[in-house]
Amino acid sequence: MTPRSFVFLDPDGTSAGGWLYAVVEAATGVVYQQQYGGTACRHGQVEGFLVPLFARAELDALRELFEKRFRGSGTWNHTWPDAERDRLRGIVGSIRYWVSDGTTDEPHPLRLDESRIREADEAWIPVITPMGPAVLMWHNSD
Secondary structure, three states: OOOOEEEEOOOOOOOOOOOEEEEEEOOOOEEEEEEEOHHHOEEEEEEEEEEEOOOHHHHHHHHHHHHHHOOOOOOOOOOOOHHHHHHHHHHHHOOEEEEEOOOOEEEEEOEEOHHHHHHOEOOEEEEEEOOEEEEEEEOOOO
């Protein structure tokens, strides 16, 4: 068994907050940890590889949804009404995940992983990438 390494994203909460990552689930031996859920201060971890994403407008929209609509208090096990789920699905679907075959690069939209919607919370959204299941993460607001 390969020893595991743990990487806590923004461990002291002092980052500038402009980052957005997908951690694609894979047996890499590297486990990313994240505080999420706004003031609920939940802690999650996922093994895989980290992919930086560049989606400023979508990051702003996610922060608007979770920090203003949900007041930064987390949504763990939230029952998502259709309008809120549609909004989250639309934001996630606007984020591009670039895939390269070594010669060409192609953008693909992320998809909200609706089979894991009950896990969705501020700074922790289950998504599907072209490379498989992942967790979308950003700077937690608390």
